[in-house]
Amino acid sequence: MDEPRKATRPEDRPGVPPGLWTRCDKCEHMVYEKEVVEKLHVCPECGHHRRVDARTRIEQICDPGTFEEFDKDLRSTDPLNFTDRIPYIERLQREQEKTGETEAVITGRGFIRGRATILGVMNPNFIMASMGAVVGEKITRAIERAIEENLPLVIVTASGGARMQEGMVSLVQMAKTSAALARLDDAGGLYVVVATDPTTAGVAASFASLGDVILAEPKAMIGFAGPRVIANTINAELPEGFQTAEFMLEHGFIDRIVPRADLRREIARIIDYCGK
């Protein structure tokens, strides 16, 4: 009797804090975990959009059972042979064990409300979805698939930026992905970005900013330089709401802010307008 129930309890699921009731990070209300999950990991009290891992996101966005993953065996070669306090290879292994994923992005083909799309979803739980050679390659291959199969491309972005442990090899992934997007653009392909918390630095300054249409989740942090670096440089406090989705909307860099519950509908609507 105990056994089957145990498996469905939130505390036994990876990434879910223990207890049926949890405290919202933002409003600090006690919320019923099951209800939060039902609401796509959005707080029922304050509407705070929790970060979700890539698999959960794919479940939320795609029609059930339609997602077919690409290139899941791509792994980093540790091009610099990098070691800080721990070797990068070891850090990667830890992240792989923690998340059950090989890298910080999942790409594939899936249906969104019956519309076939090429999908890329970044995983904020994997070294803050930083972009190294593998992330750059998977994104690039997804773009190329969209060109070959003449399908719309949807990328759900979240990233701390380029992956330091891969040095310049990671920085040039910005150029590599942007160059592939130039080819998609030349081919007339549709590219929709869904910017989620946090979309920053090298990813913000490459493929996350290049969508034909850019959607963002409410209150998601979106920006280039780290807020602490900015505060140190200008030697002043940053204004309230700086580098949020709302700030980006106000300054003209994203098209729409879309609550998570409406994402499927909004993406499908844009695909219908762009005729692919």
Add this chain to the structure above:
Amino acid sequence: MNDGSTTASAVSPARGTSASSAINNGNGFGAYLEFEKPLQRIQIDIEEMERDQNETGRDHSQDIAQQRSRWKATLKRLYSNLTPWETVLVARHAKRPLSVDYVKGAFRDFCELHGDRTFMDDHAISGGFARIGSHRVIVIGHNKGKDIKERMSCNFGCAHPEGYRKALRLMRLAEKYSLPVVCMIDTQGAYPGIGAEERGIAYAIAVNLMEMSRLKTPIVSIVIGEGGSGGALGIGVADRVAMLQHAFYSVISPEGCAAILWKTAEQRKHAAEALRLTSKDLQQLNVIDDIIPEPVGGAHRDPEAAAANLEKYIVSTLDELKRTKVDALVARRQKRLRTIGGFFEDPGDIVRASEKKRPRQTTHRVSRLAERFGSRESSKIIGTGATR
């Protein structure tokens, strides 16, 4: 890569420079970097002997000549094998030639064009028409500024979105009139400020990356000093990417990297090593194509020779690039970008890699630079990349 480099404390490009009262001893400089201490001691000796000679009339000329040649030999020895951190110090040297110096020294008839047609003229990136060899080009470069007034006006080479938009505007102009584009990179990174974020610094860089990848005219980009992450890459997508020998190019400053990964900026020397940011390393990693040799002791000790090397490189590279039709050139540029960065695809690769340390690297373009320069030093440098 949150551009940790560009903190307020990072504004002086000459960290680690010990302000020596040493007078110019004919070798074109006054201040020594921390690893150049042996040179400073020799110079003090020379100065003392000279003073004594002047005051007492005793003849030290032989000793002085001997010490001078020792000084030169020491300089050569120190610079023949700089550590990554020493390279960072040289690349940030207060006297290191800036893009304005190269525009004067390597180009002719520079005609500056201002403004992004949207918001303002960003002094951190300047550009315009210029001539080099037999070529008419658009030249674009980061500007760090010569003195404190200039440095303030161009934010120490840290550009706002307007700088990147101006650069793109000039590149489009170049495309329209089939002029090649030459970019000189020298920045700590894009400016981390409220205005830069409000006016879309991320978008401005992203658009440049995309448009430069398909610009229908030859592009050459050269890191002449500091290549600071996205702010550098924003004018760094090219048919041919080169670095001056002692320049560095990095995803994050060594200080920023140390602060994040080691939790202390003290580890910047280790970070500089780990990041593999020197020209030699980056050629091996296939991130850059060519290394342009610097005079012994760094570009700042002989700016004219550095400018001459740069000129030679740009002219011969443009001669070569112009021989290819523009569509083929763009296709090749796209292909070059496409193949950067290795990875394991087949799970079996991982097993093989654990047996052999350095796995799959993309093929290397054999440089003809050594031929072009003909010097023993340059062929040695190039050799490290080409013989792999």
